[in-house]
Each structure stands twice: as structure tokens, then as C-alpha cells.
Amino acid sequence: MSIVLATAWADGGSPADDVAALAAPLLAEGAVLAATAQQAGAAVGCLRWAGAARPAELHEADDLILALDGYTIGPARCASELADIYRQGSLASLEALDGSFVMAVVEPARRVVHVLTDRGGSRPVFVAHEGGRLHAAPQLRCFIRTGIGPDDLDPAAVLSLLLNAYMLGETTYLPSVRCLGPARRATLRERRLTLERYWEPRFGQTTPRSPADADAAIVRSVAEHLQRFQRPVIGLSGGVDSRLMLAAARAAGIAVQTVTWTYAHEDTEESDLAVASRVASAAGVPHRAHRLKWDTLADDAPALVRAADGLVGHLGGLADRQRLAAELAREHDALFLGDQCYRGESEVSSADHALEGIGISTLPGPMRRLARFLMQPDAAERAMQAYDAAVRKLTPDELREMAPQDLHDRLYWAVRLPRLLTGPKALWRRYLDAVSPMLAAPVLELAAGLPGEQRVHKQYLRDAVARLAPDFAAIPYARRSGRVKWRRVLREQGRFQEYLGRTLLSPDPCFDRWFDRASLRLACRSALGAAPAGSGSGGLRRVVRSLLVRPMLRPPLLLGLLTLRLWMGAWRPADPD
Structure with a gap:
């Protein structure tokens, strides 16, 4: 389920018509408008893909409309209970909740609207503010109108997609539309839109937790998310993150199936497929393997780009995913993915190195030559100027004062990870939910409290696997990825x-x-x-x-x-x- 919201207090327009217009591109692709609510000046619709299992969540009363995309963890489990929490404790009470969600809250009498994302930024929501009105929708193409031309595109976004395979910060192709990141609050009040980050992990500023407390936080997070579904499955690779999720599930006494997929035609003892099979066997859980075909991109690329809004350039990682998602949805209602809040590479040593570490080119001479070579002359100059400004905005002086590794991990959480999740998870969620419990707030706080060297190479995750499941840790990690070797196959x-x-x-x-x-x-x-x-x-x-x-x-x-x-x-x- 996804939220579509429109307000029209400023000029007396029809918010219901705006909701219909925003939803139209997705309705044409098979989504249904499962529920709607309207008060004077505001309308909310709840979209649902036909194959998705989770029902719409919408609460409507005279004083409040609350729509929920996803789920929360805690005392409140449905939209009406969340509305009661809001009435009793205001917005901060909702922002304190764990889970995987986007929420829209409308107070008609006060003409106030809030749109919230969870602390892991696990679900996409796009917002636009025009003429005192706020529009929100789950995908970028909901905002595309006829009449938008090439000169209306954000040049920094175009260049970033080309060089980095994703876009900087909350930018999209359309300058007026933002993709909200983690722990974000968009508030419309008196025709003004304010965007705030209501929470962030304080890397390098938090007291480390004991190993026992760390293990308990991981087990609790994985268990609480698994328990929200009837038929979950863990995407098990040969790496660290998914192995830790399986270890946490076993520690919590939860039986869960696993699945692995690969693009490789051949397997060795060091491959993802072989290692994942050994881990599943050690856990004693049912396990299935799928071989995907990368050359299906010749048929599927347009549909994949449309589904992911063209916001990620890693098309090779999306090949054959829709077929896999449809197959998984026949037996499961949620796929658990091992996304976590930082990369596992070597330690960084400077602010520029931190940017490069999360895949952002700082436009040195060779990259400028590349942009000028591929792009039209005027487009290249406009794009490089806008891109330079966007990169500087990511690292203001107060952030550059952080230790480089802390800056890297903070940027990875705020900038890179939610953008890379937006595209792939949009594909999964047409069929089943896609969940990343390692991005839950308690685990983010745990990671932030660790010294930088414990985050490098995912050392604390490896240590947690060894404590929770020594038999899993005894199995060597995969040395051969199942990803496509594009340099060779092209x-x-x-x-x-x-x-x-x-x-x-x-x-x-x-x-x-x-x-x-x-x-x-x-x-x-x-x-x-x-x-x-x-x-x-x-x-x-x-x-x-x-x-x-x-x-x-x-x-x-x-x-x-x-x-x-x-x-x-x-x-x-x-x-x-």
C-alpha cells in the first residue's frame, strides 16, 4: 500500500481531483485505489498493488486523517491507534516509533499536514510544493505532466545519475519534486512547506553498547519485524548481513525460510549460492535457489526503469527481478534483505574520501572531461556547475568537522542507502513487502555508538554472527559474488x-x-x-x-x-x- 496526498487550501482547488491525477499513472499499471478520505481542502488516497498482501491503513475522523504505508512496531498497530497516539502526544510520539513506514497526518481545522518517513528511510515518498499546496506520492512519475520539457530537468540530477548511478541527497529529475530520505518530516502550515530531519544517528558521539546488549538489540529488531508477517523469507547471500538476520531469527526461536538468487552460470565452493546453501543447512531451514538471466534486460529494461522511476542506474542488478518477485509472492508475503547503514570497505581518511566512499564523484579533471565528452557543450557546463553546488551542500562545514569515518557512515545513511533502496524495493513491493530490519532505529543507534574501526569491514556484524551462531561463523564467507560481470559479458x-x-x-x-x-x-x-x-x-x-x-x-x-x-x-x- 502507498499513500497519495493532495491539499488545496490555498486556492480552493479540488484535492480529490489532484489525488486522482497523481494516482493515474499507477492505476494504469495495475494499482487500485483501495481507500480514500477527504476533508475540506485535503484528500488522501491509499494505493495498493493487486498482488500485494498488506491491506490499506487509513483512519478518518472529523478532526484528523491519518494514512499509514507500511507498519509500526510498538503498542500501536493500526492507523486508528496511531491517530490516538498523535492526539495524546503530538507528532513527536509518532516520530519515536520503530518500523518501516511512511505516514501522512492531516488536521483539517488547523490546515496542517505532516508527512513522515521512518528512521531507515525504508519506503519512498515524493513530495512537491506549489502554490501553497502539498502533493505526496509513492513514485516520481505521479508528478510528471505533459508539457515538461528537457530544460525543466535538474542538471545536477542528470549528471549524478550518469556518474554515480544514483542521485544526490533528495534530488530527482524534477527540481520541484523531492524524494524524502530517512527520518524526514515535511510539514505544510499556512501555505509554507518546511522540511526537517527529526532524528539522526550520532556517529562518534554515542557510548558503545556491551556485546550482550548489542546482540539483544539485533535479535529483538529482526524478531519484531519478522513477527509482522505471516510468511516471511530471508534473502540469504554468502555475506555477513543476511547471515546475521538468520542467526537472530534462530536466537529468537523463529523458524523462517531462506532464498538465494544468482546471475552466475557456474558455482564453486566459494560462490554466493554454495555458501548460502551451507548456512541454510547449518540452520536447518528450508532453502531455495533461483538462477536469474541478465540478458532479459533486452525485454524488461523499459518496464524496470519505469517501475524504479529511473532513479538508480544499476539496471544490471534489477534484471529478471520482477519474475523472481512474482515467484516468491506465491509463497511469501515479505522478503527480508540485509541492508545496513554503512558500507563494509576500508576506513576513509578525509571528507573527500568519505564522499568517494559512498560513490559520489567530486568531479576531478578526468570526470569533467568525461562529462564534456558525452554531453552537449551547454548541458555539460550547466550540469557540472549545478552538480558542484549540490555536492558542497551535502558536506557543510559542521559536517566536515566530523571524523572522516563518522562522516562517511552518516552520509551513507542519509544520502546513498535510501536512494539505492528506492528503485529495487519499488519492484519487490509490487508483489510482496521488502524489509530491512538492520535499518531499524535500535540497530542504527547501536552502529552509531561503535568506534569507527568496528564499523569498517562490517567487523561488529561479523563479531555478532560469531557470538549468536558460532556454527554459521565457521562457514567461510563467499568470495565469488553472484552479480553479473558486466565488463566481460558486454x-x-x-x-x-x-x-x-x-x-x-x-x-x-x-x-x-x-x-x-x-x-x-x-x-x-x-x-x-x-x-x-x-x-x-x-x-x-x-x-x-x-x-x-x-x-x-x-x-x-x-x-x-x-x-x-x-x-x-x-x-x-x-x-x-
Whole structure:
């Protein structure tokens, strides 16, 4: 279930009509409007995908409308109980709740609206403020109207998707629409919208917990989330996070099935599939394995980009996921994923290193050359200027005073992780819920209290596995990932490679305003190992420039370009006549 909200107090418009307009793109794709509520000046709708198991949650009374997407953990379990908590203790009482949710609260008499996200930012919600009105919806395309043209796009967002495979902060393609991150509160009062972060993990400023307390917090979090579902399944990889979830479930006495998927055609003893199978066997739980096909992207890419709103460029990680989600939904109502609040790589040493560590290019000379090579000249300059400003905004002076590792982990929680969750989880949730208990507030607080060296390489998670499940810890972690090796497969000519080259070079008015077709031909030749049909050299100067940027023409860049091409090509700008 997802929330669609519109207000119209400012100009007397029809919020019910606005809700219908916002919901229309998703209704056309199979969603249903499960419930609606309307008071003078505000309307709330609850969308539900036909295959999703969780019912709509909507409370309507004369004094209050409260809509809940997801679930809370604690004394209140439904929208009407949450409304009572709000009446008794105000907004802070709702913000203190654990769970996986987006909430919308409307007080008609005061003309006040609040939209809240949970502390892990586990569910997407997009908001726009125009003319004193607030609109909120679960996907970006709800806001796309005919008449939006190429010049209306946020240049920093376009460049970030190209270089980083995701967008900075809360930006989207549309400058007027934001994707709220974790622990965010959007409040409309007297026609003004305020955006605040009501909580954040204080990395480096919290007292560490004892190992026993840490283990108890992890077990409790995993158990509380598992207990909200009838038929959950844990996505078990060969790594640390999912192994810890399974260990916590066993410690809590909860029997749960596991599932693993891979794109690899062959397995070894060190592969994800083989290691996950051994862990499941040690746990004594039912386990299933699925092999996915990456070349289905030749058929599925447009639908995947549409479902994920084009907000993540990791298309390779989404291949064949809709089929997998549909299969899992036949037996399960929730998939538990091992997302946690920081990456497990080596320690960072500076603020710029912290940015690079979460996948944000700081636009050194080579990256600027790459942008100028691929993009139209005016678009490149506008994009780089806007991008530089957006990166500076992510790290104001007060944050740069933090220890580099603390800054890295704080940025990963606030900037990168919720954006990478937005796309993949939008796919899962068309069929079943997608849950990350390691992003629950108690576990975030636990991680924040650890010294930086305990967070590096996920050391505290490994230690917790060893304490909770020594038999799991005795099984070596996977050394071979089941992800697609794109650098190799893109040079093996096939259906997807042909589709990729053809799509990138096919004319599109919006895409062509941003990107240079001749340069794209050379980029395809470099990354695909062969020139797409009909491609030429592009001139000596361009060929020389392509040689300078060739080391950066990697497969993720082409997949990001494909995402941009498909997203822009799906627009239907209004006829100028």
C-alpha cells in the first residue's frame, strides 16, 4: 500500500481531483485505489498493488486523517491507534516509533499536514510544493505532466545519475519534486512547506553498547519485524548481513525460510549460492535457489526503469527481478534483505574520501572531461556547475568537522542507502513487502555508538554472527559474488548488447538535448567491443577525446546512459500547438 496526498487550501482547488491525477499513472499499471478520505481542502488516497498482501491503513475522523504505508512496531498497530497516539502526544510520539513506514497526518481545522518517513528511510515518498499546496506520492512519475520539457530537468540530477548511478541527497529529475530520505518530516502550515530531519544517528558521539546488549538489540529488531508477517523469507547471500538476520531469527526461536538468487552460470565452493546453501543447512531451514538471466534486460529494461522511476542506474542488478518477485509472492508475503547503514570497505581518511566512499564523484579533471565528452557543450557546463553546488551542500562545514569515518557512515545513511533502496524495493513491493530490519532505529543507534574501526569491514556484524551462531561463523564467507560481470559479458555479442547500442543511438528529442550522439557511438564501441550498426568515427578530434576518457567508459556508465535514455524517452511533452 502507498499513500497519495493532495491539499488545496490555498486556492480552493479540488484535492480529490489532484489525488486522482497523481494516482493515474499507477492505476494504469495495475494499482487500485483501495481507500480514500477527504476533508475540506485535503484528500488522501491509499494505493495498493493487486498482488500485494498488506491491506490499506487509513483512519478518518472529523478532526484528523491519518494514512499509514507500511507498519509500526510498538503498542500501536493500526492507523486508528496511531491517530490516538498523535492526539495524546503530538507528532513527536509518532516520530519515536520503530518500523518501516511512511505516514501522512492531516488536521483539517488547523490546515496542517505532516508527512513522515521512518528512521531507515525504508519506503519512498515524493513530495512537491506549489502554490501553497502539498502533493505526496509513492513514485516520481505521479508528478510528471505533459508539457515538461528537457530544460525543466535538474542538471545536477542528470549528471549524478550518469556518474554515480544514483542521485544526490533528495534530488530527482524534477527540481520541484523531492524524494524524502530517512527520518524526514515535511510539514505544510499556512501555505509554507518546511522540511526537517527529526532524528539522526550520532556517529562518534554515542557510548558503545556491551556485546550482550548489542546482540539483544539485533535479535529483538529482526524478531519484531519478522513477527509482522505471516510468511516471511530471508534473502540469504554468502555475506555477513543476511547471515546475521538468520542467526537472530534462530536466537529468537523463529523458524523462517531462506532464498538465494544468482546471475552466475557456474558455482564453486566459494560462490554466493554454495555458501548460502551451507548456512541454510547449518540452520536447518528450508532453502531455495533461483538462477536469474541478465540478458532479459533486452525485454524488461523499459518496464524496470519505469517501475524504479529511473532513479538508480544499476539496471544490471534489477534484471529478471520482477519474475523472481512474482515467484516468491506465491509463497511469501515479505522478503527480508540485509541492508545496513554503512558500507563494509576500508576506513576513509578525509571528507573527500568519505564522499568517494559512498560513490559520489567530486568531479576531478578526468570526470569533467568525461562529462564534456558525452554531453552537449551547454548541458555539460550547466550540469557540472549545478552538480558542484549540490555536492558542497551535502558536506557543510559542521559536517566536515566530523571524523572522516563518522562522516562517511552518516552520509551513507542519509544520502546513498535510501536512494539505492528506492528503485529495487519499488519492484519487490509490487508483489510482496521488502524489509530491512538492520535499518531499524535500535540497530542504527547501536552502529552509531561503535568506534569507527568496528564499523569498517562490517567487523561488529561479523563479531555478532560469531557470538549468536558460532556454527554459521565457521562457514567461510563467499568470495565469488553472484552479480553479473558486466565488463566481460558486454563484449560477448548478444541480444542485450545489440539492444543497448541500438537504444542509446536511436533519436529522442529530450535525450539528444543532453547527450552527444557521435560521442555515444564511440563510447559504445569502447565498452561493447564493437561499433553499433551505422556508427562512424565522429571525426579525429572526437576520437582523440574518446581515447582520453576511455578508461572511464565502463559498463556501469553505459547502463546509466541506458537508464537516462529510457526515462527521458518515456516522456510525452505537450504538443507546442
